[in-house]
Amino acid sequence: MKISFVDTLGLWIAAILTIGITSIAFKETLFSRWSERSYLATATAVSIAWFPTNLDRYILKRISPGGVWTPIGPTGGYIFVVFAVLVGLMAYGRYSRKYFWLYRYMLSLGVGTGVGVAMRGAIGANFIDQIKATFLNLLVPGDVYTSFNNIVMWVTVLSCLSYFIFTIKTIEHPTARMVSLLGRYLLMIAFGVSFGIANPTRINQYAGRIVFLLQEWLKLQA
């Protein structure tokens, strides 16, 4: 397969930037800083490059009468696009003290829409379904592993919940305090697991770069 000059150039830039950014782990140098900033600059440039596409596809072509993609929405009409553009422009109010209030309206509309959409499913997914999933059989005949897991689940749920009860006096009872302490330790174990898993995640992300450097750049095969 013939590799073009642009592909080769891209390969070399990618390799140099990978080595440059990796070098931060050992010492921050001019090379590492340059690599880091080049990466950020490229990412910003790419985002800006998509701006005309978005402007053309989502606004200009829609509000131009007789355009290919009009009218929009299930109900049709240009009013939604014009409204969205006006709300979007309000974001620039942030740069002026006098018109800062416009930015707040834009922000509250955005947050309100997001919360409204999310709330529709949040009760089911994060509340009801999770409670339902906690009601497990403590003893599953013939399945010791599942039984053990279910018991651990019950103990963890109850003890962790008891840790967060601050308003009832019974929590001062020695037994209740012990349950609460158990909940605290179990929470710590859960946080520890989450923290520990961060390590393989980062190694995995970097593993791809090693494979790239050795196999794609240096052409060293196993």
Next chain:
Amino acid sequence: MVEKPEVEEKTIWHKLEDLPVSSLFLLVILSMCLTTLYPLGLPVPITKMSKDTFDAVNTLPQGSYIWIYNGYGSGTLAVHEPGLIVILRHAIQKGFKIILFSDSGPIMLFPRVLDAIKPDLERAKYVYGKDWVYLYIPGGEPVWATVFLDVWSVVMVEKDGIPFEKLPLMVEIKERGSTYKSMHIVYCQTAGSDVVDAFVRQVNVRYQAVTGVRLIFQILELMVPPARPYYEAGNTQGIMNGGLGAGEYETLLGRPGGGLKVTDLLSLAQLITIAYWAVGNVGFMMRRRITEQKRRD
């Protein structure tokens, strides 16, 4: 006269406790280089979660619609790219209709994936626009909610600007009514926990009871513990556990790829990290013991 503070004598335990982090990085990088060139071929055990993810795709009939949200960037390429390639290979093998959608970043990375799946597309005689399509849809949860209700109301062109009217697959979806009726399985790849929550809310909670749509994820390893309750509660039918999950999926499909390539690297690098952790802790405990003994004396 100011009394000089007592300087603690540096012992071997001090050195073990304060091993330079850069030496760990160097060892991890060297181990990864070695295992890339000389693979260990360690076995990859298949977890129930990976098997469930595979089965969620495998048990669907030919002609099912798979929606793929590949919301990843260059930072998690090593994790998500093998996951996308293996799912696409499986979907093509099963004869699914494929609808990919994402923001701009993954579109720019897609040529790499396309190169990998080209032989599969050619073998299955897949035609772009008829059997598979890629949509450029920027935005978050409110946009996805509308996409699943009526994709035509959000965008009417695919990623390169070809109008939906010229794409038989998109016309077919429109003719079937609301978009969620053309959604048999949704595969979401992401590096953001909020995206997992959003897809559970907008796909599982809203449509599973109506159409029986399945929802599967490929997320980073560190995102799995907080997402696991969704799996246990049945909100998601499977989770691909980062790059390791992709490797397991490749094993199940019988198509080794980028996922399996990095599993060896991970195993050795993890062992080195654990060894450092153990040495550091031994150093800490021994130094504390010696300091306490000196104080007592």
